[in-house]
Amino acid sequence: MAKGFFISKAVGIGGIFVGVAALSIIIALSVVYSQEKSKNNNNQVSPTDGGGGTTTTSSTKPTTTPPNNPWNKYRLPQTLVPIEYNVTLWPRLKPDPATGLYIFTGESSVLFECVEDTDLIIIHSNKLNYSGSMSDGGFAHLSAVSGHSVPSVNEGFLFFETQFLVLKLNGNLLKGQLYILSLNFTGELADDLGGFYRSEYTEGGTKKVMATTQMQPTDARKSFPCFDEPALKSYFNIILIHDVGTVALSNGRELESKNVVIDGQNVLRTVFERTEKMSTYLLAFIVSDYGNIGNNIGGVDIRIFARKPAITAGQGDYALNITGPILKFFEEYYNSTYPLPKSDQIAIPDFNAGAMENWGLITYRETALLYDEEFSSNSNKQRIATIIAHELAHMWFGNLVTLRWWNDLWLNEGFASYVEYLGADEAEPEWNVKDLIVLSDVHRVFAVDALTSSHPLSSKEEDIQKPAQISELFDAISYSKGASVLRMLSDFLTEPVFTKGLQSYLKEFAFSNTVYTDLWKHLQMAVEATTTELPDTVNNIMNTWVLQMGFPVVTIDTTSGAVSQKHFLLDPDSEVTTPSPYNYEWIVPIKWMKTKIIQTPKWLTQKSDTVNEMKVTTTSDWVLVNLDVVGYYRVNYDEGNWDRLLSALSARHEDIPTINRAQLVDDAFNLARAKIIPTVRALQTTLYLKNERHYMPWQSALNNLDFFFLMFDRSEVYGHMQDYLRNQVTPLFEHYKTVTDNWTKVPTGHMDQYNQVNAISLACRTGLKACQDLVQGWFKMWMDSGNNPIHPNLRYTVYCNAIAAGGAAEWNFAWEQFQNASIATEADKLRAALACTTEPWLLNRYLEYTLNSSLIRKQDATSTIVYIAQNVIGQSLAWDFVRARWNYIFTQYGGGSFSFSNLVNGVTERFSTEFELQQLKQFKEDNADVGFGSGTLAVDQSIERTQANMKWIAENKENVLNWFIEAVKTPT
Template identity: 75%
Template sequence: MGTGYYIRKPVGIVGIILGAGALATIIALSVVYSQEKAKNIVPPTDAGTTTSNPHVTTTTPAPSNKPWTTPAPSNKPWTTPAPSNKPWDKYRLPNSLVPDNYNVTLWPRLTADLTTGLYIFTGHSSVEFECAEETDLILIHSNKLNYTKLDNGKFARLVSVNSAVKAPSIKDSWLQNVTQYLVLQLDGKLVKGHRYHLYAEFTGELADDLGGFYRSEYIEDGVRKIIATTQMQPTDARKAFPCFDEPAMKAVFYITVIHDHGTTALSNGKEKESTNIIVDGHNLLKTVFEPTERMSTYLLAFIVSDFTYISNTTDRVLIRIFARKSAITAGQGDYALNKTGPILNFFEKYFNSSYPLPKSDQIAIPDFNAGAMENWGLITYRETALLYDEAFSSTSNKERITTIIAHELAHMWFGNLVTLRWWNDLWLNEGFASYVEYLGADEAEPDWNVKDLIVLNDVHRVFAVDALTSSHPLSSNEDDIQKPAQISELFDAISYSKGASVLRMLSHFLTEEVFKRGLTTYLAEFAFKNAVYTDLWTHLQMAVNATGILLHDPVENIMNTWVRQMGFPVVTIDTDTGVVSQNHFLLDPDSKVTTPSHNYEWIVPITWMKTGVKKELVWLREKSDTFDAMRATGSEWVLANLDVVGYYRVNYDRGNWDRLLSGLNTNHMLIPVINRAQLVDDAFNLARAKIIPTVLALNTTKYLKNEKEYMPWQSTLNNLDFFYLMFDRTEVYGPMQDYLRQQVTPLYDYYKNVTDNWIKIPDRHMDQYNQVTAISLACRTGLGECQTLAERWFKNWMDSGENQIHPNLRSTVYCNAIAAGGTKEWEFAWSVFQNASVASEAEKLRSALACTKQTWLLNRYLEYTLDPTKIRKQDATSTIVYVTNNVIGQSLAWDFVRARWSYIFNEYGGGSFSFANLINGVTKRFSTEFELQQLKQFKADNADVGFGSGTLAVDQSIERTMANIKWVAENKQNVLDWFEAEAISK
């Protein structure tokens, strides 16, 4: 690999600068480490005790260009040997040791070292483990930690819990960087069935890398403040302290945090006591926490900040919302506090299982890579996912907060109480939470009808990925998922959205009561333990058997067709003959499936109706079958997959398609609203797969001039976004704009009237969304009245300093005004963004700043993404994608990413979950042979650097580009002719 082209001069210069900087930093950290060791800040204690050892843990940055974070090149003498058959060269832990409990003490420094400028933490820990198999080797995960040599001259000390059994001595100890172990070779065997304590002291950097134990920074009242916080999932607990960092290695954790006066320490457990201590002349606090329940390392959290909180108690559970003082004072935590209790109570009833902890802390972190993290008892969030301010936050902001809180609270049972055995079953954790988040949100806000939105947000979203040959099954083989990068790669739309979709389908055909009954016994049997997905099938089958539900096939047989093979079927119904068949749906029918052979045949539950009358569920258990009831005569039409509860697409004979389209145009209300959205989405994707003509798909949009509901409109826009991507640089663009402007004008006028010329906001949740859709599309397609409105509102804000634009409308108004304006408008928005105190408002501005048509401003904005003082690291990749969404910014962003990939990858973390979004985002418009070759060259040039969690996304982008090239060649003229004809006909 790594054949290639050439290295651009700027990249070479950046590499030299970064290399020099890295060398300086490792020297600096070594100096600090030596200083702390000399001070004896955390003195060794008796490793044989189990309760109050002060152990300090260290965190380490995400992969970067720093020598202690990235393995050195293989020709260097300090390089770890290539993987071999030796245990320490394997990524999975052996089964010889089983942890029982840890004592961990951490001291994070919230001020930089005056000599080096580094932020560090020091720590020590002991773990009590049982020997399950005789061994003379201890492997314990450790990544980017520097260890103090103890009085035995080694990195750790081993003692036996039972004084009658002597622990062997450690004869050698070293760090195995590639597989991330502290390796301890013993001079004798550990005795099976006996327990031992392993003690170590260490130092790490409290870096700003958003992984492990890291620092976050913010400005409050003109003062720069630092907090120490954590993100352990999936494999970064080992960056905080040495641990058996696999989900099956559950243990009890005794956590102690040393911190400055004026700050508060939080962890998973409830605070037990906080006392003054003096360390090396420093007056500090030592906060000791109650031991945790038995849990996995990835769910650990510890945070030091000067945040404040609001609280209440719901059924014995203390609920607290922590955030920046100014945010809490402004009431931004109130909404989350009001909704957490009802959602928590809902899940207790839904699972028939009490929440097992005395508290549920939720905290908004200024710098946080994920949306939120389900740490047991201390859930961490991005500020936009937890904080709500009515004056700045939109309806969608509020909905996001509600659904994310529900998602994380669902994990308290499904993931935390019962945990996957290994990451290959990640989909069960995330898919389940992604499904029931809608149920929890519906409980909190019953008037929103939010459960329907899973179709747009998850089902349709993941169809686009799962229709590629580069997709993957929900559940992989354990042996196929070994390295941390492979684990991170699983945090994708398949695990979350496909997992949610198939579990929703399962709940529907079992009925919710049977589904819940199976969940209850599953959670009861595996509480505080680990499970695999087939354990859930077993308990659901028990529920089926107990309730007498009639299934022709066992639950496991049905669901394995959806879990063990990638993709999904297109079900084709011939209403002339009643023949129903299934085939593996591929977006590019000419692509070849190279994954291990499967039948690509599913057991499909088909819900359906005939001309508005709902019929009984039928099962398609073969490649094809005949159902006489599905024959249609005269004006009858058949519609399958009611409310899109099934994870499949539906195609019909041409006669039935024509009757459905006629029904849409004459009385669309006879077709359920979700299925109107489905017809559009299925038609456009069937056309892309060359199953039906593209013109037929376009015909599904003709009825929209009479449509007032949000879901069909949004489904249409989601699909027409593909047309924009393919044609906004071609002669198709003008006629397409003319047609869509005609179609949206009635909707724009409707909302103009019902809102009294935009003064009021619609009452219904979905209507509020559709009002935004109307304005957004009207402005996008050049409706003069809409553009004037947006520019006037924005100018009034600039002139008066008072923003009277409703939060629901701000994103689209900001974008259109900045696009129509110049430097003045951009600089105004940038200034407001820099000073925004509400995260949701900052997010709207950050997105809108990418809408400018000024090339030099877009280039400058891209450069800002590499400066954390301007764009936070958590927002860097999404900002680049925002620029890519702008047709003018597409090539700029692609050139930017190619030129700086090594820096972006190393600085922003190879395990970053956003890398897949970045790669897919900057390549989604690709539709030419030249762009395909650039993409292939990008893959080859960076083979040595890697793509981390974006590895699969690169292959998906190549496959998607190849499909786009063919689709454009085959459809461009027909699409142009259709838009021209429809625009003229009006």
């Protein structure tokens, strides 16, 4: 009862402080925030200060080794455990007239248990200011639930380096006792896309401001003081004070919203239902004047929120229609009822990530949630379906059951990245979307995981401490490799066994935290309850994939049946310095076929073995390993088997499954880059493409030929490569011209629509006149008439090629259309296409636009720079731009953001000369003091990739040139 009384009392008085303190806080903000922005306020100690009663500025230079105080460490001491928070926040959606700042005021109280006697309270706080004196502890109020006396707060200080608020007490908190800490604070509602921040947009010519959140991984502490670690789950009672005419949302259901008067202002006070026990990073609170649509499915209220014109235009309908079926699918998949009464999803104009799985209130970029048939392509539609499925998958896996620490982020994100395809397949069964994981995740991450600068899926907990280290884990390894190995696991266990283990795991650990091996234990129990045979335990098999970086190339010798494995490295001459607990050997599941007949699966449990069934004794038989690419490895064969596979592709390519045709191309090109097979062997896999009409093999080829474009679009090889590829793509171009009735219809199949885009893109890129005339004609019709005749599927490709062929008039027209675009997906297509111009002065102007958030949103700045760098003319311009403005870009656009590494990789992926390598090394040295944040690893990967590119060109340029010349002379 005492706990219940505490909750009721706190909810009842939650808004009192806001009215009393708001005016004085606002008046003081001019001084407070100039101090905060410079990291130089009087409550701030330096990273090297022990904090013993003195206050120094953050600019103080270290003179001695930092004391070993608890606040010098990045992890919270294990002395206090939160139980329940009461948080009241009041975001101001108009700037303060005196300071020009947008701010929020707040009050929080946290009920916590002392689990070990201590005279310190250490709680996370970042960029928050507290009312009252810190020097004598007057800013904090501490009480005991039992009513007994508590030690007073002697002093408090903010410790910038580790983002802690430290309270020194004049006595001990006692083990087993419950306490309440109450604080009043103020923060800036900045436009930095982290914590509690503001997003701005224009509607009907009027500027609109909304307050929204992004907490993951370490920004809840920017919103209110909290124990901001995923294992410290708690209940949350949220109250939002907001302007009349706006709507407030949070994780829980709205309990009441009523008018109150605070400091003479008529405002709304919205109280939300207490959340389930959850981690701080999953919190969300939003104030906007959005509209919504919704329905109730199986007792769950489903609502889609967006800008009112977007809702009116029906752009939320698709998301609403598929959310219910996907939720129901996951309820069955997990054998667990959706644990909340509502599922709100909201589209945010300014949002750094693609989406965020806040429990009960999922936030999205507009392009990831809103669909408009007139403007959105089928790839936009697929993105919406898969991202919604990804986030809904987290409602159980990640939210209900949460990994204890960020070192196991890969399991959380990798799992959602795998089952997003299952959820999307439920929503759109005709798409065959499950196959696309091979292109989008498996092949994508192979490129990163084949570098010596890669890293294992799971890191040691002690190696992941700082916020920047945590952010760095949000990479392709965690998402795509995680998805790939879990898909492999599900396949060799069989899905019934996999889901049985998953279901018992979720049941045992609901509302608590785990480590990744807990899942292995439950999967092992599921295995032991069936007749499934494995060569070892789930733990031992999977740890070979989780605890060492990289993956093997499995080599099959069909003359002897010998099967062997070796660590696959894109640059075989590079030195592997990262130790491996398994000596870079894996326990490999092998699914295979021999000349169209699927064979019994095998396991490779050591460096080499012999499988007699894989011997080939006739000239017509061939062996194909890794059916449907369910295994996370590449495959090589003896020359005879390669010849027979290529002959099969040439004569009867459909004898080989579609996914494996894509695999043969991708494996061959990457084996060639690793100098395992000749590069001309890889090029031979493209000869049959004249007869190929399926999307996946073509896309696999284009993905790999992109490397050739990057390496040779500044050399004499380029023209001959264009000639060859133009010959290969012309039949595909003519095929789509025919099936679309001279481009007037849309292909029926989902992947056929994708391949139509490939046909036009490559045909125009390689100079096919019919293609270039087609796209320029469409674009001119749009410019002349004002009515866009281009189908949404084709718009980016047409825009890009027309802008590249045109000049300032075409670019300025597209820029005007971009500025006026009210549909986010259309704006994204135009923004990418604007980078296709061949005019350097336009590209330089466009680069400058990225520094102005009124022209290019902050969320889009780094990707726009990358788009420009992908243009051969823009690459050096973008690199010079990034180098000259690194300090500003890093500060403004988030060295800790999830996608920041993409900027480093994007502007350097074409590097292949000694001069560029030295520039890159100098860039690393020159900016060591500024840092690279989540792009730190990407810098090393770029250096390694550049060195590999240099060697590859030196060894392959002449042979590649000659091959293209001969292939054009003697077409197949």
